[in-house]
Amino acid sequence: MSSIIQLLPDHVANQIAAGEVVQRPASVVKELLENAVDAGASEIKLIVKDAGKTLIQVIDNGKGMSVTDSRLCFERHATSKIRFAEDLFSLHTKGFRGEALASIAAIAHVEMKTKQDQEELGTHIVIEGSKFISQEVAVLPRGTSFAIKNLFFNIPARRNFLKSDTVEFRHIVDEFERVALAHSNIGFILYHNGSEMFNLPSSNPRQRIVNIFSGRTNEKLVPVKESTEIVEIEGFVCKPEFAKKNRGEQFFFVNDRFIKSGYLHHAVSAAYEGLLKDGSQPGYFLYLTVPPNTIDINIHPTKTEVKFDDEHALYAILRSAIKHSLGQFNVAPVLDFDRDANLDTPYNYENKEAVMPTVVVDRSYNPFADEKPSRPTSASFSSSPSFRKAEKAPVWESLYTELTQTSEEVEGFSFESEEVTGSLFNDNEVEQAVQKTYQIHKKYIVSPIKSGMVIIDQKRAHQRILYEQFLTNITVHHAASQQLLFPLMLYFNRSELDLIEEMRGALENTGFVFAEFNSDHIVISGLPVNVVESEVSILIEELISDLQQEVPDTSFSQSDSIAKSMARSLAIKTGILLTEKEQENMVNSLFACKEPGVSPFHKPTFITVSVEDLDKRFAI
The missing domain is CATH 3.30.1370.100 (MutL, C-terminal domain, regulatory subdomain)
Known part of the structure; x- marks a missing residue:
């Protein structure tokens, strides 16, 4: 009987691996941007056409690659970031997935240009569907340029599953913002269909947040800083009055890597207890630094979820740090046992003596007298107001005389009594017109x-x-x-x-x-x-x-x-x-x-x- 199990060809294996690595154009953007950051670049350009379906190009001024490295980087399980299995638990770089570039090259047309600083000439490589088309020597600036064209050209089924350009570009912007927020010391530029969407110069974390999320964001931010043996926390949280219904402005970074953590998010929400309306979400930009050997970043294929050794301590520290910052900057209500400055004596009255008030009484005033004095004294005006009584009050019963008559003549007008003599509707119609609907429990x-x-x-x-x-x-x-x-x-x-x-x-x-x-x-x-x-x-x-x-x-x-x-x-x-x-x-x-x-x-x-x-x- 012939054998059933057989090894897959490399191009088929690369296409299968691409299904895990590249879900959409934003996945390619994430991989290339992280590689550019690890290359030590100070400026990174991202050029996108048709939401990444036609072109994704990342240009950096990093250290570049040699001729041998430029060819090896497209091989499966080839990486410069780990040497031994133990290195997986002490990573200080972004990505280490060995099949990333190989998977991208398997489903797109790739053009790479790279040059090291000490070299006079660089390398220009063209790959189409895992097949090397050409490798030439070229005059290039320092750094690396990856151009990914016609994504999923050989897998039309995957291309048909892509959403509209608006949706796909929104995902690209999300990945771009995450990398840019994690590295405020690097300048980032994003072009889409020839238009400049972002131009982020090198700055500090606060300025980077303001540049990405509009100018008024600066008013929202409350700084958070805490340093312990377990974790170092820096960043910003948003004031409670700027809380939103959606969870857009929520970013966790662990060792400069964006992550998603429902556990840490609960810690932040607990710090806002009593400050937010129901359904509102706090905004935060928090940067956590922990020893690399205390986290495991391999529990999720996209590296957006991590596992901490001591989650309970991290939860308590994060919650306390945020609560302390909200109280320190008078955002949260706190108990204050100090003196109230409003009760202090004003500066102009500090050396003056108190003036005792004087009381003037009009001893000739008699509230039961029929008439007042014709000329009241000034003291009577200063003491209390007085009113002149009517000479003769009318008897109130006289106001209602002759009103019991059924009709009366007043200047030619006659007023009839309001006695109801009949009904316009019969009894059945009146009962039906009373009320047609009823409300129960206001629901x-x-x-x-x-x-x-x-x-x-x-x-x-x-x-x-x-x-x-x-x-x-x-x-x-x-x-x-x-x-x-x-x-x-x-x-x-x-x-x-x-x-x-x-x-x-x-x-x-x-x-x-x-x-x-x-x-x-x-x-x-x-x-x-x-x-x-x-x-x-x-x-x-x-x-x-x-x-x-x-x-x-x-x-x-x-x-x-x-x-x-x-x-x-x-x-x-x-x-x-x-x-x-x-x-x-x-x-x-x-x-x-x-x-x-x-x-x-x-x-x-x-x-x-x-x-x-x-x-x-x-x-x-």
Whole structure:
């Protein structure tokens, strides 16, 4: 019998490895940027076309590679960062994955140019699908340039799974920001389709955060610093009043490597206990430095999750450090037993004696006298006010005389008694017109029908009503807008502004009017009719958060996501008391919808209870 197991060819093995290393263009960006940082570069350029599908180029001024190294770097399990297995637990560099460049070269056209500082000439290599096309000597500047063209050209199935350019570029920006925040001493530039998106000069961590997340970010930051034998913590947390609904501005760096840790995030949230509203997320940029032998960074393929030796101690230190910073900078309420400066004697009155007040009394004043003195003295005015009594008060009973008559003539007008002589409606109609709907526990609306009754969830019903209204306005391009007397100015970071710019047309169709779009803020001069001015910032933040999580591809799905998010934010919440007219309007509007039975999130809006069901309940 012939053998079944056989070794795979190198190009097939590289394509399989590429599936683990390269999920999307952002994965290539991460690998190349980290290699450039490890090469000791002081300036790194990232050039992207068509969200990385056509071109991803990383240019650095690092130490470069020799002729032999430039060829070996594309071999599997070839790396300059480890020599022994023990080195995995004492890494001071970024990546060490040996198959990274080999995997990228297996699924793209790669062009590499590199030159060392002491060499006069560099090396120019071209690879297409793991196949070496050429290797030449060239005149090049110091450093390395990787150009990755036509990603997934030989794996069309993987290319078809890529999202839209907007979504893929958003992932590239995320990876770019993480590397740039971890290395503020390196200058970074990002170009997309010929336009400069970021130009970050070498600076300090605070300035780097401000350069990436707009100028007003500087007001939000509270410095955090703590040094122990277990960990050294530096960085910034955001003030509680700048907390957002989404988890965008949350960054952990361990030994200059971006990580995700729900355990450490819980420690930060615990430090904000009592300072944040329900559902709000704190922002933070925290840099942790720990001994390399106390962490394991190999538990996740993308190295974004790590395992700490002593997580409990790290949790307690991080929580205490943040709590201390919030209290130290008067962000959190603290007990203060020192004297109150407001109770101190002012400087101008420090050497003056106290003046005793004098009391002047008008001894001739008699409140029971019929008349006052004709000429009151000045003392009477200074002591207390006095009022002149009427010479003769009318008897109050006389005001109501002759009002018991059924009619009277006053200047030619006759007034009839208000005695009700009859009713415009019969008794049955009056009973039916008393009330058609009832509200239970400020949550459900009960309305009688012929077969029984309908119980409506007011929150879900209002979501369905608003959803169909907003979706109609977006698609029909017609909506009413209320102009603001004082325009609103709202600040956002660059990525959030790009997202708002992308959905600007849909928002304008719902009733928003944008007066200005600047590099770090927007100005809104008009709002939809059912939007309150105080809810605008919360509404847009929730909208951005929903779009970032769902990541819509097409214009229709984006319009649908906008309508859903706005409906969820503006819908009547549970616990709000509705008047009878509001209840009736809710019922009528719900059953005028195209799909009244379910909310935009596919949950039932009402249930029906028939008379037969009630009879069965009461059956003995």
